[in-house]
Amino acid sequence: MNTAEETGGTSPERLSAFSDGVIAIAITLLILEIKVPEAEHGQLGHELGELWPSYIAFAVSFLTIGIMWVNHHNLSRRLVAVDHGLLYLNLALLGAISFIPFPTAVIAEYLREGGSNERSAALLYSIAMIMVSAAFTSLWWHIARRPHLIQAAQRDAVRTHARKASLGIPVYVAVAALSLVSATGALIAFGVIAVAYALNRSE
Amino acid sequence: MNTAEETGGTSPERLSAFSDGVIAIAITLLILEIKVPEAEHGQLGHELGELWPSYIAFAVSFLTIGIMWVNHHNLSRRLVAVDHGLLYLNLALLGAISFIPFPTAVIAEYLREGGSNERSAALLYSIAMIMVSAAFTSLWWHIARRPHLIQAAQRDAVRTHARKASLGIPVYVAVAALSLVSATGALIAFGVIAVAYALNRSE
Amino acid sequence: MNTAEETGGTSPERLSAFSDGVIAIAITLLILEIKVPEAEHGQLGHELGELWPSYIAFAVSFLTIGIMWVNHHNLSRRLVAVDHGLLYLNLALLGAISFIPFPTAVIAEYLREGGSNERSAALLYSIAMIMVSAAFTSLWWHIARRPHLIQAAQRDAVRTHARKASLGIPVYVAVAALSLVSATGALIAFGVIAVAYALNRSE
Amino acid sequence: MNTAEETGGTSPERLSAFSDGVIAIAITLLILEIKVPEAEHGQLGHELGELWPSYIAFAVSFLTIGIMWVNHHNLSRRLVAVDHGLLYLNLALLGAISFIPFPTAVIAEYLREGGSNERSAALLYSIAMIMVSAAFTSLWWHIARRPHLIQAAQRDAVRTHARKASLGIPVYVAVAALSLVSATGALIAFGVIAVAYALNRSE
Numbered sequence: 001m002n003t004a005e006e007t008g009g010t011s012p013e014r015l016s017a018f019s020d021g022v023i024a025i026a027i028t029l030l031i032l033e034i035k036v037p038e039a040e041h042g043q044l045g046h047e048l049g050e051l052w053p054s055y056i057a058f059a060v061s062f063l064t065i066g067i068m069w070v071n072h073h074n075l076s077r078r079l080v081a082v083d084h085g086l087l088y089l090n091l092a093l094l095g096a097i098s099f100i101p102f103p104t105a106v107i108a109e110y111l112r113e114g115g116s117n118e119r120s121a122a123l124l125y126s127i128a129m130i131m132v133s134a135a136f137t138s139l140w141w142h143i144a145r146r147p148h149l150i151q152a153a154q155r156d157a158v159r160t161h162a163r164k165a166s167l168g169i170p171v172y173v174a175v176a177a178l179s180l181v182s183a184t185g186a187l188i189a190f191g192v193i194a195v196a197y198a199l200n201r202s203e
Numbered sequence: 204m205n206t207a208e209e210t211g212g213t214s215p216e217r218l219s220a221f222s223d224g225v226i227a228i229a230i231t232l233l234i235l236e237i238k239v240p241e242a243e244h245g246q247l248g249h250e251l252g253e254l255w256p257s258y259i260a261f262a263v264s265f266l267t268i269g270i271m272w273v274n275h276h277n278l279s280r281r282l283v284a285v286d287h288g289l290l291y292l293n294l295a296l297l298g299a300i301s302f303i304p305f306p307t308a309v310i311a312e313y314l315r316e317g318g319s320n321e322r323s324a325a326l327l328y329s330i331a332m333i334m335v336s337a338a339f340t341s342l343w344w345h346i347a348r349r350p351h352l353i354q355a356a357q358r359d360a361v362r363t364h365a366r367k368a369s370l371g372i373p374v375y376v377a378v379a380a381l382s383l384v385s386a387t388g389a390l391i392a393f394g395v396i397a398v399a400y401a402l403n404r405s406e
Numbered sequence: 407m408n409t410a411e412e413t414g415g416t417s418p419e420r421l422s423a424f425s426d427g428v429i430a431i432a433i434t435l436l437i438l439e440i441k442v443p444e445a446e447h448g449q450l451g452h453e454l455g456e457l458w459p460s461y462i463a464f465a466v467s468f469l470t471i472g473i474m475w476v477n478h479h480n481l482s483r484r485l486v487a488v489d490h491g492l493l494y495l496n497l498a499l500l501g502a503i504s505f506i507p508f509p510t511a512v513i514a515e516y517l518r519e520g521g522s523n524e525r526s527a528a529l530l531y532s533i534a535m536i537m538v539s540a541a542f543t544s545l546w547w548h549i550a551r552r553p554h555l556i557q558a559a560q561r562d563a564v565r566t567h568a569r570k571a572s573l574g575i576p577v578y579v580a581v582a583a584l585s586l587v588s589a590t591g592a593l594i595a596f597g598v599i600a601v602a603y604a605l606n607r608s609e
Numbered sequence: 610m611n612t613a614e615e616t617g618g619t620s621p622e623r624l625s626a627f628s629d630g631v632i633a634i635a636i637t638l639l640i641l642e643i644k645v646p647e648a649e650h651g652q653l654g655h656e657l658g659e660l661w662p663s664y665i666a667f668a669v670s671f672l673t674i675g676i677m678w679v680n681h682h683n684l685s686r687r688l689v690a691v692d693h694g695l696l697y698l699n700l701a702l703l704g705a706i707s708f709i710p711f712p713t714a715v716i717a718e719y720l721r722e723g724g725s726n727e728r729s730a731a732l733l734y735s736i737a738m739i740m741v742s743a744a745f746t747s748l749w750w751h752i753a754r755r756p757h758l759i760q761a762a763q764r765d766a767v768r769t770h771a772r773k774a775s776l777g778i779p780v781y782v783a784v785a786a787l788s789l790v791s792a793t794g795a796l797i798a799f800g801v802i803a804v805a806y807a808l809n810r811s812e
Contacts, residue, residue, distance in 0.1 A: 010276055014223075018272060020623075021227035024630035028638065028707045029231065033239075036642075036714045044719055044726035048733055059704070066700040069627060073619055088401050091269040095262070098231045105239045110247055117247035124251055198697050213479055217426075221475060224430035232434065236442075291604050294472040298465070301434045308442045313450055320450035327454055416682055420629075424678060427633035435637065439645075494807050497675040501668070504637045511645045516653055523653035530657055 010087060012079035019072055019094060026098045027065040030058055033105035053111035053187075057125075060191040061104040067197055068097055068132065075139060075161070078154040086149065089142055093135035096128065103128040111183055122183035126176030129190060133172050137165040213290055215282035222275055222297060229301045230268040233261055236308035256314035256390075260328075263394040264307040270400055271300055271335065278342060278364070281357040289352065292345055296338035299331065306331040314386055325386035329379030332393060336375050340368040416493060418485035425478055425500060432504045433471040436464055439511035459517035459593075463531075466597040467510040473603055474503055474538065481545060481567070484560040492555065495548055499541035502534065509534040517589055528585035528592040535596060536578045543571040619696060621688035628681055628703060635707045636674040639667055642714035662720035662796075666734075669796060670713040672803040677706055677741065684748060684770070687763040695758065698751055702744035705737065712737040720792055731792035735785035738799060742781050746774040 034054045037047035072093075079086075103125040110121040140162035143149045150158055171193065179186035237257045240250040275296075282289075306328040313324040343365035346352045353361055374396065382389035440460045443453040478499075485492075509531040516527035546568035549555045556564055577599065585592035643663045646656035681702075688695075712734040719730040749771035752758045759767055780802065788795035 010273065014276060018223055018227055020627055021224060021630060022231050024627055025228055025231040025634055026234075027703075028631050028634040029235065031635075031707055031710050032235065032638065032641065034711050036711075036718050039719075039726055041722075042725045044715075045729040045732075048715070048729060058708070062704050062707070063700070066703075070619065070696065073623060087273060088269075091266070094230075094269075095265045098234055098265070099261070101234050102237050102239075106247075106251070109239050110242075113244075116245045117242055120248040120251060123248075213476065217479060221426055221430055224427060225434050228431055228434040229437075232438065235438065290476060291472075294469070297433075297472075298468050301437055301468070302464070304437050305440050305442075309450075309454070312442050313445075316447075319448045320445055323451035323454060326451075416679065420682060424629055424633055427630060428637050431634055431637040432640075435641065438641065493679060494675075497672070500636075500675075501671050504640050504671070505667070507640050508643050508645075512653075512657070515645050516648075519650075522651045523648055526654040526657060529654075 010082045012076055012082055015079075015082050015087070015090060016073065016076040019076070019090060020069070022094045022098055023065060023069045023072065026100060027062060027069070029101050030061050030065075030104055033101055033108060034058060050112070051108075054108035056187060056191070057104045057108040057111070060187060060194060061100050063194040063198065064129070064132075064190065065097060065100060067194055068136070071136065075143070078150050078158060079143065080151055081149050083146065083149060086139070086142055089135065089139050093132070093139060096131040096135045099131070100128055107183070107187060111187065118183040119180055122179035122186040123176060125190070126172065126179045126186060130169065130172045130176060133165075133168040137162070137169060140165045213285045215279055215285055218282075218285050218290070218293060219276065219279040222279070222293060223272070225297045225301055226268060226272045226275065229303060230265055230272070232304050233264050233268075233307060236304055236311060237261060253315070254311075257311035259390060259394070260307045260311040260314070263390060263397060264303050266397040266401065267332070267335075267393065268300060268303060270397055271339070274339065278346070281353050281361060282346065283354055284352050286349065286352060289342070289345055289349075292338065292342050296335070296342060299334040299338045302334070303331055310386070310390060314390065321386040322383055325382035325389045326379060328393070329375065329382045329389060333372065333375045333379060336368075336371040340365070340372060343368045416488045418482055418488055421485075421488050421493070421496060422479065422482040425482070425496060426475070428500045428504060429471060429475045429478065432506060433468060433475070435507050436467050436471075436510055439507055439514060440464060456518070457514075460514035462593060462597070463510045463514040463517070466593060466600060467506050469600040469604065470535070470538075470596065471503060471506060473600055474542070477542065481549070484556050484564060485549065486557055487555050489552065489555060492545070492548055495541065495545050499538070499545060502537040502541045506534055506538070513589070513593060517593065524589040525586055528589035529582060531596070532578065532582035532585045532592060536575065536582060539571075539574040539578050543568070543575060546571045619691045621685055621691055624688075624691050624696070624699060625682065625685040628685070628699060629678070631703045631707055632674060632678045632681065635709060636671055636678070638710050639670050639674075639713055642710055642717060643667060659721070660717075663717035665796060665800070666713045666717040666720070669800040669803060670709055672807065673738070673741075673799065674706060674709060676803055676806055677745070680745065684752070687759050687767060688752065689760055690758050692755065692758060695748070695751055698744065698748050702741070702748060705740040705744045708740070709737055716792070716796060720796065727792040728789055731788035731795045732785060734799070735781065735788045735795060739778065739781045739785060742774075742777040746771070746778060749774045 034051065037044070037051060039047040103121075107121040107125045110117045112118075140158065144155075144158045144162040147155055175186050175189045175193070178189060237254065240247070240254060242250040306324075310324040310328045313320045315321075343361065347358075347361045347365040350358055378389050378392045378396070381392060440457065443450070443457060445453040509527075513527040513531045516523045518524075546564065550561075550564045550568040553561055581592050581595045581599070584595060643660065646653070646660060648656040712730075716730040716734045719726045721727075749767065753764075753767045753771040756764055784795050784798045784802070787798060
């Protein structure tokens with residue numbers, strides 16, 4: 001029984017195409033969470049302005065999922081085969097990514113409210129980010145430890161990526177702790193992390 | 204009139220790509236069924252906890268559709284041609300899969316409620332699972348009985364798969380019966396079946 | 407200026423892939439129009455049964471869009487080039503197809519109500535079907551009259567298809583007239599037409 | 610470090626496929642913003658007619674996104690490589706496109722209302738159009754200034770396209786100004802611009 005048989009014949013190309021599809025859908029569904037505001041006569045401009053937490057949450061989640069798309073391809077292009085564990089770790093990652101629209105909507109709704117609701121929303125958002133980061137890190141380590149899944153020339157690069165990905169988890173846990181103090185601060189921190197990541201050219 | 208003409212020229216590759224698209228969308232739409240809870244001041248954390256049936260239903264449906272994606276590819280990669288019946292049986296399978304977000308939302312809404320509503324929701328969910336299983340089993344038997352649709356080397360494997368797929372239906376019917384006694388039990392049973400399936404490496 | 411330049415270089419393959427994407431999404435979004443019913447204690451089973459118009463409308467629209475997918479491929483596989491008019495006629499067809507979830511939701515909501523609301527809903531649904539049929543027929547005639555867009559061996563077949571597609575419009579107009587008498591009858595007629603089409607093996 | 614490494618190995622083909630996916634989803638989600646109207650007995654026909662702003666907004670946004678699809682391919686087919694900046698400018702463009710369903714829903718809701726709410730809605734819609742146009746123009750200039758990203762034979766054509774794209778911004782800003790006077794006028798102007806663009810055959 002070879003690897004292709006074990007996974008129902010799923011190739012790296014097919015894994016990548018299906019993952020791209022789920023990521024493209026999750027990123028586009030984010031907009032559905034911004035609801036048309038009800039406005040009294042003459043108040044729509046004001047009400048649209050009041051939605052600023054929705055716009056920020058949309059932007060941060062969009063950029064975060066967009067970076068996951070770039071990262072996912074960075075991983076999948078190094079594969080030569082897909083095994084059983086990789087298939088289901090990848091499904092876990094896609095589940096975490098497709099979960100993001102929910103905490104995005106929750107934080108958009110409660111960010112203006114202050115008090116413990118705001119912090120609960122930011123904590124939920126942080127947990128979602130930690131789940132994505134943990135699933136992605138697990139994927140890197142899974143292939144780093146199974147050289148038969150990757151191109152021979154990529155082994156060192158994959159180990160480096162796995163180690164780098166591991167660093168994301170404590171950063172996200174730190175922001176989760178920050179969310180207990182300031183929800184807006186936590187959301188901005190996720191945005192800053194994403195922008196810093198995007199600006200940082202690494203191979 | 205050859206097979207390609209009969210089906211408007213649908214190739215196995217195109218059937219597979221369209222099916223992948225529908226499955227990727229159905230799996231990602233699941234999150235839309237989890238609605239942002241309304242919370243009194245200081246109650247959001249509690250309300251988010253109360254949504255546990257939504258999280259479980261999301262996870263079970265996500266894993267089930269994810270496994271259907273793996274299974275569908277396991278079938279379609281053995282095809283060399285697509286006939287008329289296969290095209291419409293596949294459409295029935297996609298219809299059953301894309302129906303899943305509705306019973307998922309129903310069971311998430313009513314799982315906490317107890318009484319007959321809870322059991323009605325679990326029964327609807329079970330029926331959806333049985334429809335998916337029946338459509339998928341029909342697809343396997345359709346190609347098992349039409350050797351010209353599959354690679355010659357795959358005939359024995361396809362018959363084995365068709366027989367295995369048939370076993371899923373009585374299992375799902377048994378869980379449907381369980382749903383009349385315990386809705387939560389039925390949902391957990393579907394989750395256990397999916398995890399067991401995912402852990403079981405079979406070619 | 408050749409044809410590829412004129413259309414920004416859109417190839418038949420890319421036209422087909424984008425159309426497949428839109429069709430796959432439209433067919434999967436149909437389920438979002440079935441809303442979780444509100445049920446008193448012990449009434450969920452009854453309320454789920456009351457949703458029968460939603461289930462029928464879902465099934466009819468799903469099958470209709472599914473057939474459009476088969477038909478669209480039947481057309482696009484005969485192309486060797488895409489011109490400007492084809493590009494925008496195709497966009498009109500995709501617009502009509504992606505509009506279908508709205509009349510599907512309207513007819514599901516009002517089918518039980520009786521009176522003129524029911525007939526208005528069925529008329530809207532009929533208009534949507536006529537728009538899809540008219541756009542698709544226009545596509546066939548567009549390529550039938552421009553032999554440089556299609557494979558030489560396909561010219562006769564394309565003219566035959568264009569003539570056959572034209573027949574769909576009066577049938578749909580007749581069902582639209584029927585919708586003024588019986589909304590349920592009209593919806594069933596659309597279902598029967600779709601099933602008859604699916605069962606009829608034509609190249 | 611070559612360009613492919615710098616961007617995680619994203620090829621023009623993959624950039625194009627992911628963008629197509631997001632655009633196909635955004636264009637199909639537009640329909641979800643048209644809600645089933647509540648109607649008294651015998652009033653559904655009237656209520657469906659009252660939704661005319663929704664139909665117009667759907668049509669204008671659908672055509673605008675459809676044209677963006679054609680344009681995006683017109684750009685991406687000239688690429689030979691993808692660099693870091695292109696990747697994130699493209700993500701910004703996709704963010705702007707996937708934002709469109711929200712202002713479309715807002716203008717559909719408030720277009721009949723008159724007064725300043727109507728103008729606020731039209732202004733929001735105009736801002737969304739300006740963002741799309743600005744992101745797309747930035748993409749053209751980005752590649753026009755980096756000849757290593759494009760085919761040698763395409764350099765002059767790309768500069769011409771970048772200059773033409775720049776002209777779209779003042780046109781959209783002018784319509785934004787018009788939206789402060791007449792919201793319906795602004796929406797119609799966007800429709801006219803889109804139709805004029807679609808009818809104008811340019812390579």
